Amino acid sequence: MTEPGHRVENVATDSNIGVQAGTVHNVNVYERDPRDSPETTFRKGISFLKGRMSGPARRLINDAMVGYATNEVCFYWLLAMVSRRTRHELTKDETTQLRDRHVTMRLRGEDPWRDGVRIIDRLLESAGKAEEDIRVVVKDLDALREPQRSLILEHLELYLDGPIEDHLWHRALSKAKVDQMAEGRKDRIWKFFHPSPARPLCREPRPPDTPLGCWARAVTATVILIVATAHLGYLILQSGRALLMVAYVLGLAGASVGVRDTAHWRHRVVRRRTKDREYRGRKIEVERSVGRRVKEHPRGKVKAERGSFAKRAEHRINHYFAKYVPSSVDRDNWLAETEGIRRSLRDELTEVYGETRVGVEKIAWLIRHRASDASTRRGKGTLWSYRQELATPMWTKARAILGLLTLTGGGGWAAVRIVPVEPLPAIGTILLLLIFGWICARTWLHIVLERRRYAADQGESVSAYQDDLEALARWRARLADKPDDEEMATWLDCDRKVLLEEALRHYRLTMSGVIAYAFIEAPARASERARLRGGPWRYKKYQLLVFLVTQEGVRQFTVTLDFLKGTFHDRQRLNYRFEAVASVRVKQSDDGGRDFQLALVNGNEISVEVSSGMEELQQGERPGAVSEVSLDAAGLPHTLHVLEAIAAEGKKWVDQRELRTGNLSAALNDPE
DSSP states (O other): OOOTTOOEEESSOSSOOOOOOOEEEOOOTTOOOTTOOHHHHHHHHHHHHHTTOHHHHHHHHHHHHTTOOOHHHHHHHHHHHHTTSOGGGOOHHHHHHHHTHHHHOOOOSOOHHHHHHHHHHHHHHHTTOOGGGTHHHHHHHHHOOTTHHHHHHHHSTTTOOSHHHHHHHHHHHHHHHHHTTTTTHHHHGGGGGSOOOOOOOOOOOOOOOOOHHHHHHHHHHHHHHHHHHHHHHHHHHHHTOHHHHHHHHHHHHHHHHHHHHHHHHHHHHHHHHHHHHHHSOOOOEEEOTTSOEEEEOTTSOEEOOTTSHHHHHHHHHHHHHHHSOOTTSOHHHHHHHTHHHHHHHHHHHHHHHTTSSOOGGGGHHHHHHHHHHHHHHHHHTOTTTHHHHTSOOHHHHHHHHHHHHHIIIIIHHHHHHHTTTSHHHHHHHHHHHHHHHHHHHHHHHHHHHHHHHHHHHHHHHHHHHHHHHHHHHHHHHHTTTOOOHHHHHHHHHHHHHHHHHHHHHHHTOOTTTOSEEEEEEEEOTTOOEEEETTSOOEESEEEEEEEEEOSSOEEEEEEEEETTTTEEEEEEEEEEOGGGEEEEEEEEOTTSOEEEEEEETTSOEEEEEEEOSOOOOOTTOOTTHHHHHHHHHTTHHHHHHHHHHHHHHTHHHHHHHHHHHHHHHHHHHOOO
16 A cells, blocks of 8 residues: 555556567577577677667677677677667776777778778767867768668767767757658558468368268168068059059159258258358357357357457457448447357357467457458348358259159059058058158258268368468468568667657757656557567557756656557656655566666655566577566666666766766777
8 A cells, every 4th residue: 555645656557567468470580599600690699789689789799709800790899889878888898898999890901881980980089079070070970871870870879978969869860750650660560560370270060970870770771661662562563553553653753853852952941040040149058169168248249268269269359340340331230240150250260279279369360351251241242142042942842842742642642552452561561661761761861961061061161261271371461571670679769769859859958968868668558569589579559758867857758659650649747856866776576577666755656567577488588588688678777877876876976977978988089
């Protein structure tokens, strides 16, 4: 319980971030193998650097330099050393390395990478110098080729200070505004959060319900029926009455036609009723093969066991059917119409995928396809076309009725008329015909209907499977230009720069007028997320916090970022003096989640959950590794450095910063 006068402000969420289960792409750009060559290690270091994870990048590039020293390696090594941190965050060893960089780097020949190294070197030496002393290096930076120029603008923003900082900031901001929505961001970024689609599975129809006993009963009844029919014909033939013989033959012909067309008729009726039960919603209770009992909700949404595959599938099905509504139909009416279709689809997916390792998210494309297809067919008026397709033709009905009438009329009349001639044999034969004819008809009708039902189910399954394969091909083609993690990091970095510019403009500050600034990137509540193997989580929505340290105190600017659209919402501002900061810490929970907590002396606390404990590790991933790179990518190390210094020293940290900066510049640039 909160003490009186103590308020906890959880910027990211109310109390729990509620992050959804994420998608992990099986791409290995961030996984290091001890057997990697120096060049491969270097390339993976570049991937980390471009993904805005400078900590792992420094380690990998440092390791690679031992056996793979090229101008390109030296360029990226310099970038990694200064990326996303100030010179105050360098360790003593790193300060020494940068001071002795001309000895460490073994440059050879002339190429764009060496030109980039020269520019970085001159920029490091120009930090803190007057305006007139930096014009030449800024001009040379503008003349530098790509990608060296862009990389320098992206990674040196925090490290430099003084007039050079304003020059680089304006160029970096201009580039960020151009790149923020570049490369088709709005049309592509959502694809990063979709998993690789699982291949559809063909639903195996229920086998015909014709056990051995059924076949034995049918064969036995058929043999007896044939014998009895033959014996009746023998009796009629013995009587010598031609009219009875004709009636007997007509009865046999009628039986042949009537039984055949009656079976065809019955199949269509049963099939149509089955489809009606499948397509039309009604309150039922279903016992699924997986052993879970589910009930239909009064509004058409089926209640399923929480956490089960069926429940997750049901949620997706309801979502996409509510999304894909025919233009001429009201949403509520559409959901009522498709109640049975949705229930049937849920049961099908549960039956086919419920016991596999395929998650619902990997067949979301399939659910979307089925929902879209149902909507399209409803719009064309073909959703219920099965009723016409399964309607029994009038000629079939007529032949069935005529055949059975001929059987009962002709055959029955012949059987009755032969009784006076041969009473005992005729009566016995007729009884056998009636008893085993009934057994034979019922048994064979069941067998025929089951075999036809199985054939129809199999045909529908194969047709649906082929249709699903075509839909899969279309969906894979649509996901073909899915952005990589480097592009995601670039777009997010552009958003950060645009937000920083908005905060500077609001407070009427220049970049060089800001003593220090820092970001926190936290996932918004219930935001979907995705990552590469070994990479940081990326979210559809972020809570971004910007801290601007000025001579007067700290300016905090908080927004919600819609990462898919690149737009900011729910802006909040908070200002406080240096002496108002009581403490800064990162609290780690037992499940690995991390909360950033900034306590003020008035008792208020700003709390942000920057990382949930749900790493969702894949095989071969080290526990804690995902959280580490996610926090690095979120900029937490630099933020802690700035705010912890303020909490510890207050205004004194600001007053002494210029002196420390001058000493560091001298240490870095003094060869001695």
